[in-house]
Amino acid sequence: MGVLDVVEIGHPVLRQRARELTLEELQSPRWQGFIDDLIETMRARNGAGLAANQVGEPVRVCVIEVRAPNPRYPYKPAIPLKVLVNASWEPVGEETFENYEGCLSVPNLRGLVTRALQARVRYLDREGTPHDEVVAGLCAGTHQHELDHLDGKLFVDRVQDPRSLTTSEGYERFHKAEFEARIRELVARVGS
Numbered sequence: 001m002g003v004l005d006v007v008e009i010g011h012p013v014l015r016q017r018a019r020e021l022t023l024e025e026l027q028s029p030r031w032q033g034f035i036d037d038l039i040e041t042m043r044a045r046n047g048a049g050l051a052a053n054q055v056g057e058p059v060r061v062c063v064i065e066v067r068a069p070n071p072r073y074p075y076k077p078a079i080p081l082k083v084l085v086n087a088s089w090e091p092v093g094e095e096t097f098e099n100y101e102g103c104l105s106v107p108n109l110r111g112l113v114t115r116a117l118q119a120r121v122r123y124l125d126r127e128g129t130p131h132d133e134v135v136a137g138l139c140a141g142t143h144q145h146e147l148d149h150l151d152g153k154l155f156v157d158r159v160q161d162p163r164s165l166t167t168s169e170g171y172e173r174f175h176k177a178e179f180e181a182r183i184r185e186l187v188a189r190v191g192s
């Protein structure tokens with residue numbers, strides 16, 4: 001296992017729609033080892049998730065995990081490790097929330113993104129077992145962010161008001177307190 005290099009905005013692989021893996025491919029040592037490396041890379045970089053194309057592999061694989069406290073996202077509740085293969089999502093209901101998002105592939109930048117409060121996610125786990133579940137709140141936002149990557153989209157594409165874009169230092173100084181207070185209310189209401 002090893003920590004992989006994360007590609008940054010401007011790299012063409014981030015704008016590709018990732019291809020699905022076959023069950024045979026998924027079960028191969030190559031892709032099982034890749035999943036292990038993806039998990040290790042996400043943890044080493046304090047990410048809440050990481051998609052395969054962020055490390056240069058345009059396949060529909062991403063991992064999500066929040067170990068609380070996460071220094072990049074101290075307000076996010078814990079999310080157990082999840083490997084999503086060939087995943088898709090759709091909104092459940094019409095309620096949305098605004099989330100100040102950042103990304104390992106877009107260093108030193110955050111911006112407000114509108115996300116569905118609840119999302120239905122369908123995927124295979126790393127063994128190829130199908131799952132169909134509804135996630136809510138920040139957990140739903142994290143899933144949407146990572147699955148956007150697999151469709152060749154970055155959070156900056158979803159920022160509706162470019163005036164919300166800020167450096168990490170600007171976020172800490174001018175936006176963090178208000179945003180985290182608002183997001184704690186959301187977490188208290190929906191539980192994630």
